[in-house]
Amino acid sequence: MTRTLTAGLASTVKYVSLVVASLVMILPIVLIVMGSFKTNQEFLSTGPFTAPESWTNVSNYVTAFTRGGMARGFVNTVLIFTVAIAGTILIGAATAYALDRFRFVGRRGVLNLFLLATLVPGVTTQVATFQIINWLGLYDSQAALILLFMGTDIISIYIFLQFVRSIPRSLDEAATIDGAGHLRIFFRIILPNLKPAIATVVIIKGIGIYNEFFLPFLYITDPEKRPISTALFAFKGPFGSQWEVISAGVVITIVPILVLFLFLQRFIYNGFTSGATK
Amino acid sequence: MTTAETGVRRPTTAAAPTGRAPGTSSPGGAAGPRWRRRIVPYLFLLVPVALLVLLTYVPVVNMFWYSFTDWDGLDKTKNLVGFENYTEVFTDPENLHVFYVSLYYFVASFVQMVIALYFATILSFRIRFKNLWKGILFFPYLINGVAIGLIFLNFLRPEGGLDTVLMSLGLESLVQQWTGDPDIANATLASVSVWRYMGLNFVMFLGAIQSISSEIYEAAEIDGASRWHEFRYIILPSIRPIVGLSLILAISGSLSVFEIPKVMTDGGNGTETFVMRTVWMAFNRNMVGLASAMAVVLLVVVLIVTWVQRKVLPDDEVDLT
Numbered sequence: 001m002t003r004t005l006t007a008g009l010a011s012t013v014k015y016v017s018l019v020v021a022s023l024v025m026i027l028p029i030v031l032i033v034m035g036s037f038k039t040n041q042e043f044l045s046t047g048p049f050t051a052p053e054s055w056t057n058v059s060n061y062v063t064a065f066t067r068g069g070m071a072r073g074f075v076n077t078v079l080i081f082t083v084a085i086a087g088t089i090l091i092g093a094a095t096a097y098a099l100d101r102f103r104f105v106g107r108r109g110v111l112n113l114f115l116l117a118t119l120v121p122g123v124t125t126q127v128a129t130f131q132i133i134n135w136l137g138l139y140d141s142q143a144a145l146i147l148l149f150m151g152t153d154i155i156s157i158y159i160f161l162q163f164v165r166s167i168p169r170s171l172d173e174a175a176t177i178d179g180a181g182h183l184r185i186f187f188r189i190i191l192p193n194l195k196p197a198i199a200t201v202v203i204i205k206g207i208g209i210y211n212e213f214f215l216p217f218l219y220i221t222d223p224e225k226r227p228i229s230t231a232l233f234a235f236k237g238p239f240g241s242q243w244e245v246i247s248a249g250v251v252i253t254i255v256p257i258l259v260l261f262l263f264l265q266r267f268i269y270n271g272f273t274s275g276a277t278k
Numbered sequence: 279m280t281t282a283e284t285g286v287r288r289p290t291t292a293a294a295p296t297g298r299a300p301g302t303s304s305p306g307g308a309a310g311p312r313w314r315r316r317i318v319p320y321l322f323l324l325v326p327v328a329l330l331v332l333l334t335y336v337p338v339v340n341m342f343w344y345s346f347t348d349w350d351g352l353d354k355t356k357n358l359v360g361f362e363n364y365t366e367v368f369t370d371p372e373n374l375h376v377f378y379v380s381l382y383y384f385v386a387s388f389v390q391m392v393i394a395l396y397f398a399t400i401l402s403f404r405i406r407f408k409n410l411w412k413g414i415l416f417f418p419y420l421i422n423g424v425a426i427g428l429i430f431l432n433f434l435r436p437e438g439g440l441d442t443v444l445m446s447l448g449l450e451s452l453v454q455q456w457t458g459d460p461d462i463a464n465a466t467l468a469s470v471s472v473w474r475y476m477g478l479n480f481v482m483f484l485g486a487i488q489s490i491s492s493e494i495y496e497a498a499e500i501d502g503a504s505r506w507h508e509f510r511y512i513i514l515p516s517i518r519p520i521v522g523l524s525l526i527l528a529i530s531g532s533l534s535v536f537e538i539p540k541v542m543t544d545g546g547n548g549t550e551t552f553v554m555r556t557v558w559m560a561f562n563r564n565m566v567g568l569a570s571a572m573a574v575v576l577l578v579v580v581l582i583v584t585w586v587q588r589k590v591l592p593d594d595e596v597d598l599t
Contacts, residue, residue, distance in 0.1 A: 132336060250429060
């Protein structure tokens with residue numbers, strides 16, 4: 001009897017805690033969505049929980065998109081993402097291929113070099129990295145971001161290394177007998193077989209690049225070159241007192257990631273667990 | 279750079295249109311197959327290792343060097359000043375304050391891990407709407423940091439969402455200047471950080487818990503173990519490595535907080551963090567030497583903590599060969 005009672009209580013506690021946590025997670029977002037449909041007058045005069053008078057008032061969105069430079073932000077983000085991700089995949093796969101399929105002098109050393117680098121948090125070295133980017137003449141260019149995204153991504157190299165190990169060597173050997181060179185093996189056998197790893201890296205890295213704020217904040221000053229996060233940050237200036245426009249900008253930033261999440265939920269979870277544990 | 283066919287087999291054909299393709303840089307024509315086989319891995323590693331060295335190791339070395347100079351970031355000459363920068367890091371109260379601020383985030387990350395562990399545990403057993411809860415708890419992690427800062431500026435502004443909730447619950451006395459009062463601003467910002475990152479911990483813990491074989495639970499249930507016993511003796515020990523990893527991430531994370539305080543207070547009301555101060559010092563006040571010394575301190579702290587963590591909670595996760 002008491003056993004069912006405590007079980008019932010435990011179950012209630014479980015669900016109540018989930019509902020409370022969900023409210024805490026959702027409420028701040030709901031309020032900003034409501035705010036984004038209000039007029040300036042309305043925003044100032046109504047409470048945060050009052051629904052907007054018209055859910056079809058998209059003028060804030062239009063302002064955010066055009067005057068706020070969100071449209072350009074998206075284009076820039078996509079551009080940076082595409083190049084950086086292609087580079088990351090080639091670099092990660094090449095590293096994994098060389099380290100897994102060959103035994104050569106210095107292999108251990110290279111492995112350790114990559115391992116040791118994981119201990120260095122990117123933010124600590126940024127003051128010094130900045131000088132290198134400057135020296136390369138890349139300050140205030142999207143190439144700086146692309147180079148940094150490609151060059152410091154140890155996690156994806158790990159993921160590729162795990163996966164290359166699972167590709168049977170007999171595939172390579174068969175190809176060699178058919179007269180394939182190493183480049184051909186790399187592009188025709190290794191890369192296609194890395195698809196699951198590539199998907200994981202695209203997801204994790206994609207979200208990372210989309211959300212990255214520190215690097216563009218540091219390296220890009222030209223408003224024309226801004227990716228989405230610094231474009232949104234810039235709203236604090238001209239729209240400082242127009243919370244309804246800022247709200248629209250926030251919602252515009254969230255929607256793509258929400259859509260992506262709803263479609264790729266399972267892969268995103270798996271990506272993060274495989275990216276985090278190994 | 280994808281002319282795969284010609285690149286390697288004939289060292290003399292520099293046919294690949296771009297210079298980067300491995301294999302095209304072979305000097306001299308008459309290389310035997312064994313020689314070529316030997317050079318191949320190096321060619322594949324050329325770009326990755328070059329980038330690694332250029333963007334990680336050279337900066338680390340330079341940073342140590344700059345930290346002993348008075349360099350302003352522009353001058354051709356850098357004068358050695360010995361440990362002067364380090365003395366300043368540890369004696370200027372404003373510099374020390376940023377360490378104090380990171381304590382808030384460090385404590386918050388424990389709170390975050392406890393919450394994450396709780397939800398990961400209850401959601402790893404049978405429960406209704408599992409995927410819905412999972413999605414809601416994880417999604418904030420995917421939101422852009424700037425957007426999160428702005429969401430909470432809106433939520434926490436006077437007469438904003440939180441204040442309205444508190445008033446309707448009859449808790450007017452709890453209403454505060456959430457980001458404006460120096461006494462609580464850091465706690466507020468650290469809570470926002472918990473809101474943001476809890477989902478990642480949660481999903482990592484959940485993944486680890488779900489990889490425990492169900493037979494172990496069954497055996498435990500036959501032995502009459504309660505849920506608490508299952509948690510204490512099965513779940514907790516088997517997710518130890520991931521808890522250890524989260525601890526390292528928590529420490530380096532709490533020292534490298536940037537986005538949320540940058541967006542929400544811009545470092546005002548005593549919320550300036552380590553990264554904000556280093557960046558400000560290096561790029562606004564042109565004190566690259568001093569900023570580098572601070573970065574070195576941060577790096578050393580992270581390394582020590584990682585080392586201690588490895589000693590205290592040894593695990594075999596780092597297996598690269």
